[in-house]
Amino acid sequence: MLTLLAHLKSEKLISELNYQFAKLIDNKQQNQGYSTLQQNLAILVSALVSFNVMQGHSCIRLDSALASNPFGLNNRELSNAILQKIEHISPLEWQSVLANHIAFSNDPNKVTPMLFQHQRVYFYRYWQAENQIAQYLQQAVSLPIQNTNFTLEQQIIAQFFPEKSENIDWQKIAVATALKQPFSIISGGPGTGKTRTVAILLAALQLKQLKLGQPLLNIALVAPTGKAAARLKESIHQNLQGLSLPDNLKNEVPTKASTIHSLIGIYPNSDTPRYHSQNPLHIDLIVVDEASMIDLFVMDKLLNALKPNTRVILLGDKDQLASVEAGSMMSELGQFLTLGYSPAHSHYLSETTGDIIPAKSENPPFICDSLCHLRHSYRFDDRSGIGQLAKEINAQQAVRSWDIFARSEFNDLTLSNYPNANEFATQPLWTQHCVEMVVKKAVMLYRDYLQQVKHYKSEPTKENIQAIFTAFQQVRFLSALRVSELGVEKLNHTIAEALLQHHLVHFRHSRENYIGKPILVTENAPQLNIYSGDIGIILPDEQGKLRVYFETQTEKGDYLSISVNRLPSNEPAYVMTVHKSQGSEFAHTLLIMPLTFSPVISKELLYTAVTRAKSHFTLFSNEKIWKQGVNMKIQRQSGLTEQLTSFH
Helix, strand or coil, X not given: CHHHHHHHXXXXXXXXXXXXXXXXXXXXXXXXXXXXXXXXXXXXXXXXXXXXXXXXXXXXXXXCHHHHCHHHCCCHHHHHHHXXXXXXXXXXXXXXXCCCCCCEECCCCCCCCEEEXXXXXXXXXXXXXXXXXXXXXXXXXXXXXXXXXXXXXXXXXXXXXXXXXXXXXHHHHHHHHHHHXXXXXXXXXXXXXXXXXXHHHHXXXXXXXXXXXXXXXXXXXXXCCHHHHHHHHHHHHHHHHCCCCCHHHHCCXXXXXXXXXXXXXXXXXXXXXXXXXXXCECCCXXXXXXXXXXXXXXXXXXXXXXXXXXXXXXXXXXXXXXCCCCCCHHHHHHHHHHHCXXXXXXXXXXXXXXXXXXXCCCCCCHHHHHEEEECCCCCCCCCCHHHHHHHHHHCXXXXXXXXXXXXXXXXXXXXXXCCCHHXXXXXXXXXXHHHHHHHHHHHHHHHHHHHHHHHXXXXXXXXXXXXXXXXXXXXXXXXXXXXXXXXXXXXXHHHHHHXXXXXXXXXXCCCCCCCCCEEXXXXXXXXXXXXXXXXXXXXXXXXXXXXXXXXXXXXXXXXXXXXXXXXXXXXXXXEEEHHHHCCCCEEEEEEECCCCCCXXXXXXXXXXXXXXEEEXXXXXXXXXXXXXXXXXXXXXXXXXXXXXXXXX
């Protein structure tokens, strides 16, 4: 079996890590008296679990194609050779065959590298994190609801939502739900008013405390990245200013937001954060934005750092890309939205909001009463191509989504269609032409912010730094891939060289630090108050020394800056992956698709890219690749949904 895995590794069908883990398990099982079948199966399952965790799955369902067609091989001969090594037994028999193997267990109380549970196989650590999240959610949604006062909550909701709407006001429903429930999730697409809803909710909760004569809540606002935290802070502040509330009440709603890592004290090279179950955070309520970006282990650590009675509000978009690492909690919990509310919660909502939402069943899972999905976009109306495109992608309407571009009916959409390869003498010439399409556009659109950089050099003021960031954040190129001719790595280099040729930047090599270079931080540096995902721009200070400036402002109101010598791991930010763009929005977003299809491209990736655009979206693609992407849906495997469904 190891010989076959070595062949898969040489063909780059599995990673070195997948192979080495399987080899480690093989070394450990020697001289244990296992049959050939047991040894081969242990090697295969070890590599397979490792392989699928790297694809974002927290486990492998034994009744799924992930198990029956290991590694998703298209080579039937190779696939058959692997299955012959395990005597073509069904994946549902794997647990019994490996029942006494030292690397496997079917009892959570027996810690082994891998664990069989509920017809799934996990890495033990992944099962442990998933199980702890499920237990937290089960406990949170079954806690006795305190301080429920229909009359008071009805008055508070009427104060914040004085106008009667013909249709159901889902923001009002979300506020009413979170006023009552100790745990709630508010999902919604771009422009549906998630942070407006939370601003109202936080003010409403503080008002409720005042009316009941109880202490005000100690509230924390967090997001997965520094950029997302900055956006949450800005959005809460703006929405609060738009509410007709006494200043003393507005002042009780926090606007300062931090990253999850900084709040609970997650540090590099340490698996235990500063705050955990034995040393919990002393907060009464936590709001977590961009929850879809949070992976399994960070979510587990966050929930583990809270007191049992801390209220939790998760915000996000259930249709967005899940985290890069394993886990897709937001998407999984979003599936429960179709089940509707319980009769008791439906009655509560009708009493407090006046909106009638009939219950769909007598006894839905408890988690259902903690969910709300904002359906109306205030940013994109029927005249918005971005809004229409996002809807068609979500519905996996490949033909209709492409037609929206092809008909050119919307002013906020632009299609740069790659020409056919047969129009060029050679494949490299075609590739070069497509790359030049992107680079030419980048030079044109990045000229504005680089002119601001030039102005700053002659007049280095705080206002001019703001002008640079404002101009740079107007535009962002996103690539579906990291590695390819049209991937992030090569395009960042090619665009930098093109800007050099147009005398917009100056350097000897694009890898060096130069004035005007935008960088994306790729590791957390909490001691510097800099986190993965933060965007910086290299500029000279008043003495002419190069520093990296960030949009984050210090307590003194200055822009956070550090010497280029202290800069943590980073990469150029002319182009970034769609994953890295989550938590950000840009006036003009441009998506660069590859010339050949990749399994990375999915409807979730395309939806996420499109919804980064506030005013205009440009697509570089051809019809075939686009349609394949819309038709591809990510389905990460876990056991979270089943655990919550079984809990009534």
